[in-house]
Amino acid sequence: MQCSSSCCDFCGNAADLQQYPTVHGSVTWYACAECARIIATESWEQLIERSLAAYRDIRPITEGEEPILRNHVEQLVQAFRSFRPELRRNVSERRVLGARL
Numbered sequence: 001m002q003c004s005s006s007c008c009d010f011c012g013n014a015a016d017l018q019q020y021p022t023v024h025g026s027v028t029w030y031a032c033a034e035c036a037r038i039i040a041t042e043s044w045e046q047l048i049e050r051s052l053a054a055y056r057d058i059r060p061i062t063e064g065e066e067p068i069l070r071n072h073v074e075q076l077v078q079a080f081r082s083f084r085p086e087l088r089r090n091v092s093e094r095r096v097l098g099a100r101l
């Protein structure tokens, strides 16, 4: 979501923002209370769906645009995860667990 720093990076909501500092000192992500709740449970698919729904609220998305926009939002969420040091650790821990199964 292209927005100033005063709204949620995922859905554009401007209320109850939480800050997420990243490994890049100058970059801070913002998430509203609902997106922060989703992030806390690491429900990334749900976060992607919520973000897509926010785009749909701005204007109708055509069938042709849907996969492009979804890809964009998936990359956004992927970037958020890779820039967050503790989330990245969780991801790699999960990989190790997955390798053992």
Ligand SMILES: [Zn+2]
Residues within 6 Å of the ligand: 008, 009, 010, 011, 012, 013, 031, 032, 033, 034, 035, 036
């Ligand atoms: Zn949000």
